[in-house]
Amino acid sequence: MTKIHGMVYIVVGVLLIAGVQYFTQTRSDDSLKLFSYLGGLMILVGVGKMGINALRNRSGTPKAAPRPVYSPRAAPGGRFCPQCGAVQPPHARFCSNCGAQL
Numbered sequence: 001m002t003k004i005h006g007m008v009y010i011v012v013g014v015l016l017i018a019g020v021q022y023f024t025q026t027r028s029d030d031s032l033k034l035f036s037y038l039g040g041l042m043i044l045v046g047v048g049k050m051g052i053n054a055l056r057n058r059s060g061t062p063k064a065a066p067r068p069v070y071s072p073r074a075a076p077g078g079r080f081c082p083q084c085g086a087v088q089p090p091h092a093r094f095c096s097n098c099g100a101q102l
């Protein structure tokens with residue numbers, strides 16, 4: 001099932017009817033009335049689709065919970081090794097985990 005917004009159907013339907021109205025002014029052709037019915041049908045389909053979507057939204061898809069932003073640099077006090085990210089004492093010169101110079 002293709003996901004076409006219901007509004008698209010309504011717009012197309014209105015355009016179809018408007019087009020038929022325009023053409024029937026210039027020339028009387030009964031076959032054009034078929035397109036007028038088609039336009040009405042598309043509007044109905046569009047309204048129906050929008051109604052279904054509104055019902056689906058009401059039942060609600062659970063929104064993803066906001067993930068906590070983890071930033072090691074946001075931690076209070078201490079430093080972090082640029083190589084491995086291990087927590088270091090404030091005045092350490094070398095990483096206690098991997099030995100990298102801080």
Ligand SMILES: [Zn+2]
Pocket residue numbers: 081082083084085086095096097098099100
């Ligand atoms: Zn390290």
